[in-house]
Amino acid sequence: MRPVFRVIATVVALGLSSCGAASQSLKPIPSSRAASPAATPTEPVSSPTATPASPANIVDAASLAIELAGVEQAIRIPDTATEEYVVLGQRQQQAYHLLAAHRDWVGAVLGSIPAPLRAVVQDNLSAAQQIDDLNGARTTLPHWRIIDPPTSDVLLSYYRESQQSSGVQWQYLAAINLIETNMGRIQGLSSAGAQGPMQFMPATWASYGRGDVNNPRDAVLAAGRYLHAHGAPQNMTGAIYAYNPSWLYVRAVQLYAKQMFDDPHAFLGYYNWQVYVQTTKGEVLLPEGFTG
Template sequence: MPPDPAAGVATKLQTVETGIGDPATPASQLPNLGEAQQDLEAALVEDAGLYSRVSALLPEPVRSAVASDVTAGVDLERLTPPRPTLPPWHIVAPAPADELQRDYREAEAAFGVPWAYLAAIHLVETRMGRIRGPSTAGAQGPMQFLPSTWARYGQGDINSDHDSILAAARYLHANGAPADMAGALYHYNHSALYVDAVSRYARRMLADPRAYLGYYHWQVRYRLTGGRVVVLPVGWHNP
């Protein structure tokens, strides 16, 4: 019988979470830490038994942070089924993390929507702007607006991170944010799974703003039928 990988996964997760959360960690190490965090948690999303064993080995607060991320990942897998073919996307490098932070904060100041909810939507929708291309429903831009919704709430360029983040805050505010974030998110995407996933990522960033620096480095992973997962790197293009 092969050895149980749970102990090794738990050790790696603790190292990764500690590194992301430590202000002394050099910025040059954050890309590898963020990608490792994503890979380790993705394995736990796919294997509930492994997750249970790993969770039992993790200390707090790492255990709670990982539990929240894994639950969000399960939500999103249930929301978005695997596809038979790769999408018509172009994967680009995201804008710098501090530049996006300024955009989220500007939107928060203008509309009262907590910055972390905007970052969480950006993460879920396009991995912080890495994905360029329409959704299966025809939504566009870094925050994935239908053209009809953009016509009402957008100002500027639907493909601009700054303009689409402001538009998302404007839309959420018009639908009850910040007083009713869950209700506003449900207007953004009519799914309780979506609301839960975005809220979990947002709450984690509000509790620990450095969590954003891990999420920022998450890559575009695309699930295909048959259980295959493909990482779409920067520069990938499927016309």
């Protein structure tokens, strides 16, 4: 595997001249587990931890802008090795968390980001803010189990199958899956009682679901049926609002989907995002294996 920091350093040195040149087809992407080098098996870390410290080289708005620009462009380079997306996605996520924590840096960061990537950074930051405002801060950790999701190429096949049957473009399904359960990493009930990787209420599943609400394929296909029944694909705004009646939610789905419409490789970064929760004591990482 090529070291990711070398990819990013090369991108920054080139002045991000290849923005927009990424291919619009996706390579199969291994899961984060499959991407790791072979090693003696170890017990997974399953205890929640405070948000990992930012890289030592990120000390101000200028250095964060370099990190964000490099990561976002590396994600969009067609020949980026598939296994590198594991690290790229996690660095991308941490960079946005850091930017959200330093609101006073936002103007300077956006001003330093190369123009072709400025809207990408703005949209990802805005989407995260919508979800944070929607969810608020928890006083206790959720009663969830964090699991390894299906591989990203398998998930993509489910989204595309649902698109074929419902007309709902796969980018919207991926965005909903990301927001609801981090692509299926979260297993457990929502505060309202919704369940499964696409978070269906029991009555809604009874109307639109077939099979097992916790089965990723069954859930994605049901999401397509539900969205189609509520106006998709012609009226995606209304369909998404029916899925979750919050304009914060609608906007976040649209912003994440837009990134994947603009460049499907954005999906590869999002797929590797980990599970964080906002608590009244700060942000907490729930690693794979966590059980609350």
